[in-house]
Amino acid sequence: MTFRLHSIIAILLFPALLFAQTKPQSSKPAAAPPSGGPYPVMSSQARQRAQQIFQMFEAGQSGAMWATLAEGTKKNYGSEEKLAASTKNLREHLGTETKMADEDFAPSLARPWTLYSRLSDYSKTTNVQVVTNIAINERGQVEIFQVGPERGFYQGRFGGYKDTTKLKLPFAGEWFVYQGGRSAFQNSNFNNDDQRFALDFAFLKNGRPFSGDGSDNSDYYCFGQPLLAPADGTVVDVQDGYQDNPPGRPVNDSPRGNIVLIAHGNSEFSLLTNLKQNSIKFKKGDKVKQGDVVAECGSSGPSPGPHVHYQLQSSAGIPLPDSLPAQFVDYIADGKPVPVGEPVRGQMVSNAPASSAAQPASTK
Numbered sequence: 001m002t003f004r005l006h007s008i009i010a011i012l013l014f015p016a017l018l019f020a021q022t023k024p025q026s027s028k029p030a031a032a033p034p035s036g037g038p039y040p041v042m043s044s045q046a047r048q049r050a051q052q053i054f055q056m057f058e059a060g061q062s063g064a065m066w067a068t069l070a071e072g073t074k075k076n077y078g079s080e081e082k083l084a085a086s087t088k089n090l091r092e093h094l095g096t097e098t099k100m101a102d103e104d105f106a107p108s109l110a111r112p113w114t115l116y117s118r119l120s121d122y123s124k125t126t127n128v129q130v131v132t133n134i135a136i137n138e139r140g141q142v143e144i145f146q147v148g149p150e151r152g153f154y155q156g157r158f159g160g161y162k163d164t165t166k167l168k169l170p171f172a173g174e175w176f177v178y179q180g181g182r183s184a185f186q187n188s189n190f191n192n193d194d195q196r197f198a199l200d201f202a203f204l205k206n207g208r209p210f211s212g213d214g215s216d217n218s219d220y221y222c223f224g225q226p227l228l229a230p231a232d233g234t235v236v237d238v239q240d241g242y243q244d245n246p247p248g249r250p251v252n253d254s255p256r257g258n259i260v261l262i263a264h265g266n267s268e269f270s271l272l273t274n275l276k277q278n279s280i281k282f283k284k285g286d287k288v289k290q291g292d293v294v295a296e297c298g299s300s301g302p303s304p305g306p307h308v309h310y311q312l313q314s315s316a317g318i319p320l321p322d323s324l325p326a327q328f329v330d331y332i333a334d335g336k337p338v339p340v341g342e343p344v345r346g347q348m349v350s351n352a353p354a355s356s357a358a359q360p361a362s363t364k
Contacts, residue, residue, distance in 0.1 A: 037138035041107045041114050042207025050105070050116035050134045053142055057132075058097055062087050070141040090147060094130060095123030102185060104346040106178060107209055109202065109305040110248040113137050119150060119185050128152070131185060151184045156196060156322065163312065163327045164266040167230040168290055169343075170310050171297075174332075174350040175201040175222075176209075178307060181344040182325075189311075189323075196323040198311035199343060203297075209305070210247075217244055217299050220306040223276070226293040227308060229262060230270045230328075234287055235294075236316045237261035240280045244298045247305040256309075257301020260294050261316060268324065271311050274303040330354075 039046040056065045062084035069077070077083045099121040106115045116134045128149050135144035159182075169175075179200040181187045189198040202209045203222035210219040217223045223244075239259045245251055256273035260280050263269050276298030282288060299306040313321035330352040331338050343349050 036112075037140065039114070039136055039138050039140040040207065041112050041138065042105060042204070043114075046114035046136050046138075046140075047105055047116070049140045050114060050136050053134050053136070053145070054116070054118060054132060057087060057091070057145075060088065060091060065142075065145075068140070068142045069145075070137060070143050073142055073145070094125060094147075097121070098123050101129055104186070106176070106346065107202070107204065107207055108135065109178070109209055109307060110214060111135075111137075111143070112208065112214070113143055114207075115144075117185065129185075151191065155182065156193070158197075158314070158322055158324050161325050163268065163324070165231045165264040165268045165312075166329045167270070167312070167326055168228070169328055169331055169349060169351050170228050170230050170270070170272060171201065171203075171225065171308060172228065172351070173203070173225075174348050175308070176204045177343045177345050177347045177349055178202045179345055180342070180347075182342070186345045194313075194321060194323055195311055197325045197342075198309060198323060199326065201308040201310070201349075209307075214247055214305070217247060217306055220247070220299075222297045222308065223299065223306040224279075225297045227272055227275070227295050227297055229288040229290055229292045229294050230310070231262075231264050231290045232288065233262040233264040233270070235260060235282045235284055236263045236269070238280050238282070238284050240275070240278055242277060242300040244277050244300050244306075245303065247299065250302045250304055252302055254301045257303060258295070258298060262288060262294070263316060267314050269313050269316055269321070271313055273309045273311075274298055274300050274307065276300070 039049050053068055066080040066083050097120045100118060101121060102119040104117050108115055113135045118132045120130045122130050131148055131150050133144055133146040134142060137143050177199065179187045179189055184190045189195040203225060205221050209221060212219050237259065242254050242257050258275035258277060259271060259273045261269055261271050272295060276296040277300060279296035279298065281294055288294060297306055297308055312324040312326040314324055315321040325342060327340050327342055329340050332350050332352055333343060333347045337352060
């Protein structure tokens with residue numbers, strides 16, 4: 001009988017800080033994670049290590065896998081024997097990988113880890129692809145090993161939408177696309193109707209979004225960086241009073257933290273969220289020009305750490321907005337010029353030099 005992954009979902013999941021997750025608020029700050037080692041975040045060594053771990057799983061080498069697990073991950077499994085039984089059961093249901101459809105690497109926003117995601121076809125699955133997520137710390141140990149079905153979502157009535165507004169990326173300098181694309185594999189925002197085509201960006205230095213242990217917002221290279229109006233328009237909503245939360249400790253005091261919403265006309269609105277407290281430069285009703293500094297990058301509301309969240313939407317709130325695909329113009333992606341396009345997770349993107357409107361992000 002053909003195994004259907006939707007009917008029996010096998011997941012191996014351990015404490016992690018993937019971007020889309022929200023940790024419960026704690027009265028005590030989390031201990032700084034160990035850092036340093038031969039597998040620096042986003043290095044070729046870390047990437048190869050993650051791929052090696054996946055091959056161990058594919059080959060049924062549970063003993064070798066056990067030896068790679070971080071101590072916290074071992075405690076969750078309980079024993080090498082339990083790991084062997086779990087991985088054997090999972091592999092029996094999945095079969096073997098017949099095709100790697102996609103893969104990407106990203107840094108954790110709150111830990112010195114490299115996150116590896118792999119999208120695969122398996123011999124015993126039907127009409128569904130399988131996602132494997134692996135997190136490697138800088139000592140080459142496995143902090144996360146997660147296997148589950150790719151969640152397919154309908155793109156909605158705006159899947160084929162073409163922007164009227166000529167949008168520019170809302171920052172200066174080169175940033176990493178943390179979430180972006182037309183699938184749940186590429187973009188965790190795709191799981192939510194009102195944020196389906198939203199994008200998230202992080203500023204990296206040497207593959208990392210922060211210096212030190214990342215325990216304070218000031219450690220993050222993007223925190224306080226200027227954010228730009230993507231196009232001319234009118235500010236129609238501002239929220240500026242929510243505090244910036246410590247990394248890894250988001251709160252639900254507001255749906256999106258501090259925000260600025262800009263109307264461009266033709267039922268197109270740019271929304272920037274999770275902004276730094278008291279950083280918004282304009283008030284409701286003000287006119288802005290493309291490239292104006294409108295606010296600063298922050299970590300307010302349900303944000304797991306400082307980053308830029310941007311989305312194009314169809315209304316200011318009434319009726320409830322639909323997420324629209326954001327097609328940016330005149331930008332660079334991985335060193336190549338893009339006249340019009342939609343950034344995808346894993347790319348390094350920047351506005352084309354001739355249209356830069358502010359100084360590049362500092363490296364602190």
